[in-house]
Amino acid sequence: MSVQDIMGVGIMVLGTVFFLAGTVGILRFPDAFSRLHAVTKADNLGLALIALGTSILAADGFTAAKLFLIWILIAVSGAIGGHLIARHALRDKS
Amino acid sequence: MTDPWIAFDLTLAGGMLVVAWLALASRAAFQMIVMFMMFGILASLSWVRLNAPDVALAEAAVGAGITGALLLRTLSSLRHAPKERAPHWPIAMVAGVLSLIIVGALGAALLMAPEASLGYDRAVAIRLDQSGVTNPVTAVLLNFRSYDTLLEIAVLSAALAIMLMLGSKPLSPRPLGPLFLPFAKVIVPSSVIIAGYLLWLGASQPGGAFQAAAVLAAGGIVLILGQHYDPRARDGALIRLVCGIGLAGFVLVAIGGQILTSEMLRYPEGLEKTWIVMIEATLTVSVAATLAALFVGALRKGTTA
Known part of the structure; x- marks a missing residue:
């Protein structure tokens, strides 16, 4: 195993920790807003780390660029999705 | 191990x-x-x-x-929330028995399949260089078995035609807040680029018209849900034309192939790639428009069922 492999896999494992935290947050937090808070932050960072880890393992720069694009798109969609769900939940409440 | x-x-x-x-x-x-x-x-x-x-x-x-x-x-x-009713036990019994028969038949088919039948892998591999593309899946979908793809497009067009005839409750998107516009500004152009990339990739790697169309349709739905574009306000006829052009173009290709090579859906030799790319590009735009139109529902203003 090269240094590159260890770094890549290590960062990916760290990413899964964030996913795990987000999942625990969904299951344990009391209301929609705090659940959203947990899942959007944790998933975003978790995915960022997994994308970073896989780009370190990736064969070439083009693959790494595609992984970066995937992360950007999911981060943007996740943020707007969380925002829309929170908006909806807020309207239902008032 | x-x-x-x-x-x-x-x-x-x-x-x-x-x-x-x-x-x-x-x-x-x-x-x-x-x-x-x-x-x-x-x-x-x-x-x-x-x-x-x-x-x-x-x-x-x-x-x-x-x-x-x-x-x-x-x-x-x-209009009404779908009512949940437990099915009567004879119906449940019949459904259960039929499902078991299907599972049994599938299992039997899997177990009795002759060892040698590895699908079309070999047949496709032998003739791949004649297809004009290097991705075997695209070669099957748009050359060797393009008749199947033609019929798939016909099914999709029929679904849209039925929906337009029946009409539907018009889409009434709610305001989505100030963050949606910046989101659309990132997502819509990216969806166009990614759709083009997937379309081009289809010739040599996984990708192709349907995947590209789904991505493009998603970009369109973002525009429609954000109320940046209302297909009912204008362009209704244009959109129906774009939806129809996929099937019409494919049928024209079939007829053209018949005339040029005296075989339906056969592409002129040496020009296979050009023909496939042309068909796929047309299909991408047309299928994307059809999927988005199915989402929007009634395309004419004020039409309700």
Whole structure:
């Protein structure tokens, strides 16, 4: 195993920790807003780390660029999705 | 030594069973749809594990994405919440027995399949260089078996035609707040670029017209939901034309092939790639318009069922 492999896999494992935290947050937090808070932050960072880890393992720069694009798109969609769900939940409440 | 992937595969298979059961057993229609979409994502993962990235892409984009969006859209336009009724036991019995027969037949087919039948792999590999593309899946879909693809487009067009005839409750998107415009500014141009990339990739790697169309349609739905574009206000006729042009173009290709090579859907020798790229590009735009139109529903202003 090269240094590159260890770094890549290590960062990916760290990413899964964030996913795990987000999942625990969904299951344990009391209301929609705090659940959203947990899942959007944790998933975003978790995915960022997994994308970073896989780009370190990736064969070439083009693959790494595609992984970066995937992360950007999911981060943007996740943020707007969380925002829309929170908006909806807020309207239902008032 | 056992393959370490087996743990992942077993988890995936178990998860699919659980999600399928949840989708069927949920009482609320919304929950069922979400479970169905989740099932699509897991199915897509399992196609990746089966070394079928083309099917995985299609399953993720069409099975989980667009179908889910269409189901949610249908749910929102139902006048009454669907009533949940436990089926009478004779019906449940018959359904159960029929399902078991199908499972048995599939199992028997799998077990009795002759060892040598490895699908079309060899036949396709032998003639791949005549197809004009290097991706065997695209070669099958748009050259060797393009008749099947033609019929698929016909089914899609028929679905749209029926929906336009029946009419539907018009889409009434709610205001989505100030953050939606910047989101659309990122997503819509990216969807166009990614669709073009997938389309071009289809010639040599997993990708192709349907996947590209699903991505493009998603970009269109973002525009429509954000109320940046209302297809009912204008362009209704233009959109119907674009929706129809996929099938019409494909039929013209079939006739053109008949005239040029005296065989239906056969492309002139040496020009296969040009023809395939032309068909795929037309299909991408047309199928994307059809999928988005199915989502919007009635294309004429003020038409309701």
